[in-house]
Amino acid sequence: MIGRDSPVLEAELHAYVDGELPADRRAAVEAWLAAHPDDAARVNAWLAQADLIRARYAGVAQDPVPPRLDLKRLSRAERRWSRLAAAAVIAAFIAGGAAGWFGRETLAGGLADKMFSADAIDAYKLYVVEVRHPVEVPGAEEPHLVQWLSKRLGYELRAPDLAAMGLKLVGGRLLPGSSGAAAFLMYEGQSGERFTFYCARASAPETALRYEVAGSVAAFYWVDENKGYAVSGPANRERLLEVARTIYAQMETRPAGKS
Amino acid sequence: MSAFRTSLEAAIPALRRYARALTRDAELADDLVQDTLVRALRSEHLFHEGDVRRWLYTILTNLNRNRLRTLARRPSSSPIDDADAPDTAGPEAGGRDIERALSSLVDDQRAALLLVVLEGLSYREVAEVQGVPIGTVMSRLARARAQMKAYLDGERPALRRVK
Numbered sequence: 001m002i003g004r005d006s007p008v009l010e011a012e013l014h015a016y017v018d019g020e021l022p023a024d025r026r027a028a029v030e031a032w033l034a035a036h037p038d039d040a041a042r043v044n045a046w047l048a049q050a051d052l053i054r055a056r057y058a059g060v061a062q063d064p065v066p067p068r069l070d071l072k073r074l075s076r077a078e079r080r081w082s083r084l085a086a087a088a089v090i091a092a093f094i095a096g097g098a099a100g101w102f103g104r105e106t107l108a109g110g111l112a113d114k115m116f117s118a119d120a121i122d123a124y125k126l127y128v129v130e131v132r133h134p135v136e137v138p139g140a141e142e143p144h145l146v147q148w149l150s151k152r153l154g155y156e157l158r159a160p161d162l163a164a165m166g167l168k169l170v171g172g173r174l175l176p177g178s179s180g181a182a183a184f185l186m187y188e189g190q191s192g193e194r195f196t197f198y199c200a201r202a203s204a205p206e207t208a209l210r211y212e213v214a215g216s217v218a219a220f221y222w223v224d225e226n227k228g229y230a231v232s233g234p235a236n237r238e239r240l241l242e243v244a245r246t247i248y249a250q251m252e253t254r255p256a257g258k259s
Numbered sequence: 260m261s262a263f264r265t266s267l268e269a270a271i272p273a274l275r276r277y278a279r280a281l282t283r284d285a286e287l288a289d290d291l292v293q294d295t296l297v298r299a300l301r302s303e304h305l306f307h308e309g310d311v312r313r314w315l316y317t318i319l320t321n322l323n324r325n326r327l328r329t330l331a332r333r334p335s336s337s338p339i340d341d342a343d344a345p346d347t348a349g350p351e352a353g354g355r356d357i358e359r360a361l362s363s364l365v366d367d368q369r370a371a372l373l374l375v376v377l378e379g380l381s382y383r384e385v386a387e388v389q390g391v392p393i394g395t396v397m398s399r400l401a402r403a404r405a406q407m408k409a410y411l412d413g414e415r416p417a418l419r420r421v422k
Contacts, residue, residue: 011397014404018375020382045408050376052357057280057377061272069275069293071268071300078300164325249297 008032013039017046077249080209115178117212117221120198120230123175123184124217128194134186135171145172149183153199155227160197160247162187167195167243179203187243195233195243202228209248211237220244224251263303266311267296273378274315280373281323283358291326295319316378317388320370327366360410368403371396 008029015021016029033040067073127134137145142159150157152174159169167187175182175198182200202223209222213235220240221230229251231244274295278288295318299306306314361369367389374380374388382400386393 010401014397014400015382018382018400042408045411046404049357049360049404049407049411053280053361053373053376056354056357057276060276060279063272063275065271065275066289069271069289069296071264071271071296074293074296075264075300078297249294 008039013043014046017043017050116200116202116223116228117210117219117230118214119175119177119182119200120196120221120232121212121214121217121219123182123198124196124219124232127173127184127186128196134194136173138171139169141171142169145185149174152181153183153201154181155201157183157199158250159185160187160250162195162243162246165243165246166190170194177201193234193239195231195240197247198228198230198232200228202226222248263306263311267299267315270312270315271296273312274319277316277373277378278319278323280361280377281319281370283362291319291322294322298322310384313380313384313388316374316380317390320374320388323370324366356411360407363410364403364406368399368406371399372403372407375400 008025012021012025012029013033016026021029033043137148139145146157146159149172159172162168166189168189170186170188172183172185175184177200179201182198185197187195187197203226204223205226207223209220212219212221216235217232218235218237218240219230219232221228223229229247231240231247233240233243271292274292275288278291278295279285282288282291295315298318299311299315361373364372371385371389374385375382380388382393382396385396389396389399
C-alpha cells in the first residue's frame with residue numbers, strides 16, 4: 001500500500017494527469033513535482049499532448065452526422081434481415097432441406113426472381129467443384145475483374161470484401177443470366193469452403209430478402225434498385241446468413257464508387 | 260424511440276470523433292462507426308444493462324483491431340496514408356504533427372490514450388473496453404505518452420516527410 005509519504009511512482013504521475021489519483025496522494029505528487037523539474041516537464045508535456053489531441057479532434061463531434069449513419073436507415077436494413085432469418089428457420093424446419101420461402105413482397109418478384117435464384121444456385125453448383133478453372137479472372141486481378149464485369153453488366157459492380165470473415169476472393173466470371181449478363185464472384189475460406197456472389201439486372205425494382213435451399217446448397221437473395229444479388233454456399237444457414245449479411249451491408253450502405 | 264436507441268443516437272458524435280482519431284481517415288472512420296452501429300442494433304437483445312457508450316467503444320475498438328489485422332495479412336492493399344487525409348486541422352498548427360505522432364503509436368496504445376484523453380473514460384472503463392487488466396491500460400498509456408513525446412520532441416523515425 002502506498003503511504004502518504006512514499007516516493008511518487010510514474011504510474012501516479014499519469015494518474016495525476018488523468019484525474020485518477022486518490023485524493024490523499026495529490027499533495028505528495030504536487031510536492032514531488034515541485035522538487036523534481038524533469039518529472040514536472042514530463043507531466044507538462046503529457047498535458048500538452050492531450051490538449052493537442054483534443055484541439056485536433058474535438059470538432060469532429062460537432063460535425064453533422066452523415067446520412068449513412070442514420071439509425072432509422074440502419075435499423076430498417078437490420079429488420080429486413082431478422083425477419084428473413086426467422087423465416088428461413090421456419091422454412092428449413094418445415095421442408096427439411098428443400099424449400100423456398102417467399103416474403104411479403106412476393107407479388108413484385110414472382111417467377112423472375114425464382115429463376116434468378118435458380119440461376120445463381122446452378123452457377124454455384126457448376127463452378128464451385130472446379131479445382132483448376134473455377135474462375136476466368138483470378139482475384140489477384142480484382143480491379144480488372146471488377147471493371148470488366150461492371151462494363152458487361154452495365155452498372156458499377158463492387159466486389160464485397162469478406163476478408164474479415166476469413167474469405168478471400170478467388171476470382172470471377174461472366175455468365176449468361178435469364179435477363180442478360182450476370183457477374184459471378186467466388187470466395188474461399190482457409191478450410192476450402194466456397195461462397196459465391198451472383199449479380200444481374202432484375203425485373204422487379206425491389207424485393208424482400210429470400211432464402212432458398214436446393215439439396216446441399218442454399219442461397220440468400222434480394223433485389224435492390226433493379227439489381228439482383230444472390231449469395232450461395234453450403235446449406236449451413238448460420239454461416240451463409242453471416243456472409244450474406246456482410247455482403248448486404250456493403251451493397252446497401254457503402255457509398256457507390258468507393259474503390 | 261427506446262432508451263437503447265436514444266443512447267445509441269446520442270453516442271454517434273463521440274464515436275465519430277474517436278474513430279477519426281483512431282484512423283486519421285474520415286471515410287474509414289465512418290465505416291467503422293457504421294459497422295459498430297449495425298452490430299449494436301443487431302445485438303440490442305443481448306444488451307441488458309450497463310453503459311451503452313462504453314459498449315459501443317468496445318465494439319468499435321475491436322472492429323478496428325480486426326481491420327488492422329486484416330490489413331497486415333494483405334500486403335498488397337495500400338497502407339493507410341495519413342498524409343492523404345483531408346487537411347482539416349483548422350487553426351491548430353500542430354494538427355498534422357499530432358496526427359503523425361498518433362500514427363507512430365502501436366494500435367492498442369493509441370486506443371488507450373485516445374479513450375482516456377479524448378473520450379474521457381476512466382482507467383477502469385478502458386480496461387473493460389480493451390479487455391485487459393488496469394495495469395495493462397496504464398502501461399499502454401505510459402508507453403503511448405513516452406512515444407508521443409519522443410516524436411513531438413523531434414526524435415522522429417526517418418519517415419513521412421510532408422510530401
